[in-house]
Amino acid sequence: MSRLFGTDGVRGLANTDITARLALDLAEAGARVLADSPRSGRDRPFAVVGRDTRVSGEFLSSAVAAGIAAAGVDVLLVGELPTPGVAHVVQSSGADFGVVLSASHNPMPDNGIKFFGRGGTKLPDELEDRIAGLLGEDWERPTGDQVGRIGRFPAAADDYIEYLVERLNGGRESPLSGITVVADCAHGAASVVGPAALRQAGAEVIVVAAEPNGYNINDGVGSTHVDNLAAAVRANNADVGVAFDGDADRCLAVDSLGRVVDGDQIMGILALGLKETGELAHDTLVTTVMSNLGLRLAMEKAGIATVQTKVGDRYVLERMLADGYTLGGEQSGHILMLDNGTTGDGVQTALHLLDRMARTRRSLADLAAEIPRLPQVLINVEDVDKTQVGHRAVAAEVAAVEEELGRTGRVLLRASGTEPLIRVMVEAETQEIAQTQAERLSAVVRTELSL
Known part of the structure; x- marks a missing residue:
């Protein structure tokens, strides 16, 4: 039987998969697991509930609030607020737990239910399973x-x-003064908070996609559609552009020419800055297996170790907490800075990225050039037995390709979690080499593992 909770809460089509009944029942069950026993008086436990801008969040947040209150727990509604903002309120208020209604970068018809425990941290699998x-x-x-x-x-x-x-x-007045930034808010939860925080920090802000109407979240805008942002940066002669997703827990950027600076490069830029000031815990950056080899090589050159986890920011967070690391994230733009928060935070990432530009008086393009991206080819091989990803013949061919690539390339084979396919990824010095080797491996996977 599959788990109800995925890697980032319970997610699906609103009012079909994610119904008001499910929201109420999950909230009631969550309150029973995460809050103290119901009590009367001033000591009653309480929870924080927030949401992104999806129209379905209106009825779902009402159902969640009803379920929590029915379990004897007070509810504090914070309305439309980024997911990391809800986590912050949970931490700062001393709430027993928090709930966010959001499907992040997914299209508007979807929604999701995500819990934070006391202190604003994501729940471990065992607590989610107890709730379910x-x-x-x-x-x-x-x-x-x-x-x-x-x-x-x-x-x-x-x-x-x-x-x-x-x-x-750090006590400086207007630390981002002199920087012109275009902020693409994805018509989502950062539509108010993102521009306001950047302006309060001293930046000149040009805002796009910050007019949510309940139906337009992530619709051709935000971190999954950065062409819109790149065009706005060029049109306004801005220094930099930042793009958030629907719940603003991730951030991607573009330089003054509209070229994308992804999560790997952002992590690298931040890691180099923290290393210089002695604030990078254990001189280590935590990434996932999907991070580009170029990031690892750049970090190695700077004396920074890299630790890899499975794909998913929750796994990055688990490793960071276990070993005392403070910086990590994903290529997709989920960046965790545990000295400043408890979860991935797109607005925080944007602020610190621009602060690095301001402190060094360097352009984003110049900073990103220190974190080169090796050409990467990804091929999905369909209709194969994904349980045999470690098949002897396949493993032998992978070893042969890895030997040919040496330190200038990388191979990764991953079974899809939801489809009968295996993802073949190859990085190499040139696009041609990456494409050739990816096709070579895909052919072996297809031959040996076809259903």
Whole structure:
């Protein structure tokens, strides 16, 4: 039986997969697991609930609030706020847990339910499984003065903005003064917070895609559609552009010529800056297996170790917490800076990236050039037995390709989590070599593992 929770909460088509009934039941079960036993009086546990700008978030957040209150826990509604903003409120307020209604970069019809535990951290698998195990279970519900109350926290966005800027400037006034940035807010949760934080830090901000209407989140804009941002940067002669996704937990950038600077390069730029100031814990950066080899080689040259995890920012976070690392993330733009927050934060990433530009008085293109990207080819080989990804003949061919590439290339074979296919990825010094070797490996996978 598959798990209800995926790598980032429960996600699916709103009102089909993610229904009001599921939201209410999950919230009630979550309250039973994550909050203390229902109590009356001032010591009652409480939870924070926020959402992105999807229209379905309106009824789903109401259902979540109802489920939490029905379990005897008070609710603080923060409205439309980035996912990391909700995590911050959970941490700063001392809440027992938090819930976010968002499907991140997914299209508008989808939505999702994600929990944060006390302190604003993501839940381990075992807690998520305990919550799922309580669904549909009969129990003695609180009554009378033991049921929860539902209130609002309208100042949540302002508090979050103030926190982001305070963590950035170290007492400096207008640290981003002189930088012109285009901010693509994906018509999502960063539409207010993103531009406001950048302006408060001193940047001149040109805003695009910050008019959410409930239906246009991620629609041709944001971190999954950066062409729009690149065009705006060029048209406005801006220094830099930043793009958030729907819930603003990730950030990608473009330089003044509209060229994309991905999560690997952003991590590298931040790591080099922290290494210079002695603030990079253990001189180590945590990445996933999908990070480009160019990042690892650049870090190695700078005396920075890299540690790899499975794909997914939750696995990056687990490794960081286990070993005391403070910087990590994914190529997609999920960047975790644990000295400044508890989860990936797109607005925070943008602020610190621009701060690196301001401190060094260098362009983003110049900074990104220190983190070159090796050509990468990804081929999805369909209709194969993905359970045999380690097949002897396939492994032998992988070893042969790796020997030919040496330190100037890399091979990665991954079984899809949802489809009968194997992903073949090759990085090499040139696009031609990467393409040739990826096709070579794909042919072997197809021959040996066809269904």
